[in-house]
Amino acid sequence: MLARLLIAAALVVVVVGVALVARRRPRPAPPPRDAYPVPAQLDRADFPRPDAPWLVAYFWSRTCDSCEGMGEKVAVLESPEVSTARMEAVDDRALHQRYEIAAIPMVLIADADGVVRRSFVGAVSATDLWAALAEVRAADAGARGSGGGVVEPRRGPLED
Numbered sequence: 001m002l003a004r005l006l007i008a009a010a011l012v013v014v015v016v017g018v019a020l021v022a023r024r025r026p027r028p029a030p031p032p033r034d035a036y037p038v039p040a041q042l043d044r045a046d047f048p049r050p051d052a053p054w055l056v057a058y059f060w061s062r063t064c065d066s067c068e069g070m071g072e073k074v075a076v077l078e079s080p081e082v083s084t085a086r087m088e089a090v091d092d093r094a095l096h097q098r099y100e101i102a103a104i105p106m107v108l109i110a111d112a113d114g115v116v117r118r119s120f121v122g123a124v125s126a127t128d129l130w131a132a133l134a135e136v137r138a139a140d141a142g143a144r145g146s147g148g149g150v151v152e153p154r155r156g157p158l159e160d
Helices: 002-024 070-075 093-098 126-143
Strands: 054-060 082-088 106-110 116-121
Touching (some): 054 070, 070 126, 106 126
């Protein structure tokens, strides 16, 4: 019985020692938020409806699991004021290369001049996309002093 108690005590000491050593080891830093480069400028002539005030460009691949469902989330943002475009990695290889798309899915919200005002790398909810578009449109309207309202994108039967 004494031998069992000594073995149990020794095991407790070893476990506590390992836990203390593990706590003192430096943890690797999380990847930086800008780990993947995002284009700052788009040539609106590369995308449909270059005359629309806003562009939502979606870069994706058929082999990307995270891309599943993103196309529909982007498509509902289409309106007279917002052009949407879906660029698949194989079919639209030239655009992926031109804009050095290193991670997918990537969604870019650009203004009339092609300046990327918001971006998302990785899957994003429809709610976050709608909110980001509304935010940049409202900021633009406020900067121009128009005070105009923001038109909500049409909503479809999507789940976030």
